Amino acid sequence: MNDFIPSHPKIVVIMMIIMKRERKRRELASHYATQTPPPSHAGFIPACTWDMKQLLAWIRGNILKERPELFMQGDTVRPGILVLINDADWELMGELEYQLQDQDNVVFISTLHGG
Amino acid sequence: MCQVEEDYNGLECKQEKIPVPTLSRKCMKCKEGTAVLIIRVSDAFCRSCFKEYFIHKFRAMLGKNRVIFPQEKVLLAVSGGAASCSMLAQVQEGLSRDAPKRLRFMPGIIYIDDGGACGRSSEERQRSVDQLKSIFTETGFPYFIVPLEQVFSLPTSVLVPGTSDPDPSNPSYKQAVDQYIKEKQNLTEEEAASAVAQLRIEESVCSPEHKLALERLFSSLNTLTAKEDMLHTLRQHLILHVARENGYSKVMMGDSCSRLAVKLLSNIALGRGAALASDTGFSDPRYGDVVIVRPMRDYSSKEIAAYSRMFHVPSVFISGLDTKTHDKASIQRLTESFVTNLQADFPSTVSTIYRTSEKLHTVMPSQGQTTEPASKCLLCLCALDTNVDKASAFHATLVSEQLSQIKLQDTSHDARHCAEGQGCGSGGCCSSNRSPEHQDLKTLLCYSCRLTVKDMGAVDALPPYIITEAEKRQKRSRMKMEISEFLLEDED
Numbered sequence: 001m002n003d004f005i006p007s008h009p010k011i012v013v014i015m016m017i018i019m020k021r022e023r024k025r026r027e028l029a030s031h032y033a034t035q036t037p038p039p040s041h042a043g044f045i046p047a048c049t050w051d052m053k054q055l056l057a058w059i060r061g062n063i064l065k066e067r068p069e070l071f072m073q074g075d076t077v078r079p080g081i082l083v084l085i086n087d088a089d090w091e092l093m094g095e096l097e098y099q100l101q102d103q104d105n106v107v108f109i110s111t112l113h114g115g
Numbered sequence: 116m117c118q119v120e121e122d123y124n125g126l127e128c129k130q131e132k133i134p135v136p137t138l139s140r141k142c143m144k145c146k147e148g149t150a151v152l153i154i155r156v157s158d159a160f161c162r163s164c165f166k167e168y169f170i171h172k173f174r175a176m177l178g179k180n181r182v183i184f185p186q187e188k189v190l191l192a193v194s195g196g197a198a199s200c201s202m203l204a205q206v207q208e209g210l211s212r213d214a215p216k217r218l219r220f221m222p223g224i225i226y227i228d229d230g231g232a233c234g235r236s237s238e239e240r241q242r243s244v245d246q247l248k249s250i251f252t253e254t255g256f257p258y259f260i261v262p263l264e265q266v267f268s269l270p271t272s273v274l275v276p277g278t279s280d281p282d283p284s285n286p287s288y289k290q291a292v293d294q295y296i297k298e299k300q301n302l303t304e305e306e307a308a309s310a311v312a313q314l315r316i317e318e319s320v321c322s323p324e325h326k327l328a329l330e331r332l333f334s335s336l337n338t339l340t341a342k343e344d345m346l347h348t349l350r351q352h353l354i355l356h357v358a359r360e361n362g363y364s365k366v367m368m369g370d371s372c373s374r375l376a377v378k379l380l381s382n383i384a385l386g387r388g389a390a391l392a393s394d395t396g397f398s399d400p401r402y403g404d405v406v407i408v409r410p411m412r413d414y415s416s417k418e419i420a421a422y423s424r425m426f427h428v429p430s431v432f433i434s435g436l437d438t439k440t441h442d443k444a445s446i447q448r449l450t451e452s453f454v455t456n457l458q459a460d461f462p463s464t465v466s467t468i469y470r471t472s473e474k475l476h477t478v479m480p481s482q483g484q485t486t487e488p489a490s491k492c493l494l495c496l497c498a499l500d501t502n503v504d505k506a507s508a509f510h511a512t513l514v515s516e517q518l519s520q521i522k523l524q525d526t527s528h529d530a531r532h533c534a535e536g537q538g539c540g541s542g543g544c545c546s547s548n549r550s551p552e553h554q555d556l557k558t559l560l561c562y563s564c565r566l567t568v569k570d571m572g573a574v575d576a577l578p579p580y581i582i583t584e585a586e587k588r589q590k591r592s593r594m595k596m597e598i599s600e601f602l603l604e605d606e607d
Binding site: 067069070078079080082084087088089091092107109111112113 | 140149150151152153159162197373374377416417419420421424425435437439441447448451452455456458459
């Protein structure tokens, strides 16, 4: 994951993933700090302009340990998982096309039963 | 000019911390605030309007249905999930209001710790119980934390529907409210203080034998569908028992409309069609003295999830039976993914199903009158749907089941069941190689509960109160058979 540390830190996405399917609430908060090494569970995003689609693909590749189908369906999240960007519905932000900004807070909440 | 430019730059930097949505849409209600949530297809709400809307909906639901009387003791069934925790938060909100708008009932909280059935370790269970405890203590309401293992020490009375006390239903709602307001004037704060003093913590005492018995019960169920169904039944029994013991006459469940839509369809698939109205309606009077109410049934799960996130409603995630299972693991799970997938492309799916559930009524005799336990299902306490005539799909199923089995048992046994008119041969042949209780138990169950029990390897794994009550009913019906010749016929 260290490869993902941005050389020009422009974007730090504070990403909290509330994914009950993973049996625990995993909070991935990545605070950018050049001095300290990143915690092993933190998700660092390359410094570039990413949209949600790329973020999801990245999550799938880097964070999901098992059964990605419980979180993803095609290249978007599974129906029933609510996505909030800065506490606002991502449907208002253009969903997959939304361009991530610095300090954005992306939250995934599963509304499905049992997880 | 430069100055202005710089100012603008500075402002933008500040704004970056709270970035504005790229496609800023206005709230459809106040037309001013920036929308943060799309509730229905084109209804976008801003934060404050959404909060108002959410709170109003809860109060409107209770106001419209008028089933909860002032000073009534209401038990809130909280599972730790977002929906029931939002319900708890709404009740808290309603009780904190000023006098005229205040909710007037007395709440208590119950949490059933079903970790034993879901295979969670005791440390995990303890952790979630601790988290819930801190949430419950903060509310100041009395609460009960009951481990599911306690079903093994339930009395048989749980399975008998209580007679609804006619007293509270006699005065009209308005009268009751007026009376309450009069009484209220004499009431002091002491009352409220004593309610808090009652605060009781039911220590989760579960003996290792019960723990093992519960494990055995759930491992004897072969399918996840049956496990979920059994868990639901046992949980209902426990809640009912605690409610009766402590004088609660209403129980609030946190079913959202998305949940109920799923429940409606999966219950049809499970053969619970006859009980749909009470399983999914606003109020469920099947237990007689304790009425189940579902005040969250107007909210979609999206609204609930967004609300609890935006307004920091504390909730605890507790893994259940269907956590991390695939889509086709059980009927309930499959229905859920069917409905949510459909909902993604057709946003009116849930509301259409849900509106259908509102229109359902049972043609059974009214629940209050038929209190004779024999006419109710032993497990779900619904009116038995197996007492139907020969030209029915139910009998056709039984006949084909009968034909496909090798007949081992003598017909005399079957004939006895036939005479009862319920489930002839249901036990007779298909389970002849199993314990005799198996077949006898079945005649006491509704169609759906029969299917669940059929999935069971050993019926004796059931908690003792169920077995004892079953024996009692069987004895009674046998006795009735024997003396039937001498009884006066019921007029038809």
